[in-house]
Amino acid sequence: MLEVIDLEVRYGSIAAVKGIRFSVAPGALATLLGANGAGKSSTLLAIAGALPVAKGKILFDGVDVTGKKPEQMVQAGLAMVPETRDVFPDLTVDENLRLGAYTRLRDKSGVASDRERLFALFPRLQERKEQAAGTLSGGEQQMLVIARAMMARPKVLLLDEPSLGLAPVVVDQLFAMIAELKALGTTILLVEQNATKALQVADSAFVLRQGKIATEGRASDIAARQDLNALYLGGGM
Ligand SMILES: Nc1ncnc2c1ncn2[C@@H]1O[C@H](COP(=O)(O)OP(=O)(O)OP(=O)(O)O)[C@@H](O)[C@H]1O
Ligand SMILES: [Mg+2]
Incomplete structure (x- = not known):
């Protein structure tokens, strides 16, 4: 579904991503792990065309x-939730969701049924659908940007550190939702610092270190490695 071949991303003379190769099969969930500055966000942004x-x-x-x-890329079926996770603060939750479907507004019944489906998946958003998005808690805003991205009916969803800054109980809910999005058939590339959680929901994993893939394999195999933290936290960035 998604194939990255010898990707290099540069900021001026500095290479942030130095020739990485990986792929994500249709309907699979891959996680891209690595320390701060390893090149995770740069990889997602390059895939998204940004x-x-x-x-x-x-x-x-x-x-x-x-x-x-x-x-x-959006037209082709890609949606990305960037690290900045911006909602439209003055619009309601419902209006934010509808904006996510801007590429397919003519499909009125499809948009309506997706909205119902997402509200069922994210009941906290349904309870707050008339509330200004800017007044939601951080965790609720994070759910909203993910739900908004899903309104485009993406074939592939890129998530950049969705659990960042969330309380443990909200992190658990978020990962349960990511697992449900996968169950609905969405292909997902998940960037996370919470390696333990990410490896629980992922099929495959790629560990980036200094812009290169240091380790890759089945998520369950990577999770079983005793040296997991040292794998990407060791040796600095
Ligand atoms: N706009 C930019 N200009 C110059 N260098 C940048 C820019 N954005 C990122 N970099 C550099 O590229 C490298 C990779 O950054 P990137 O944001 O992809 O890392 P990351 O793995 O997402 O890190 P984090 O976990 O902190 O989000 C870093 O060394 C960073 O300083
Ligand atoms: Mg990043």
């Missing part, structure tokens, strides 16, 4: 999408 690809290729559903613009 950063230029210095070298290498990105294939989406078998099609070469290298160099496409973010809006073209």
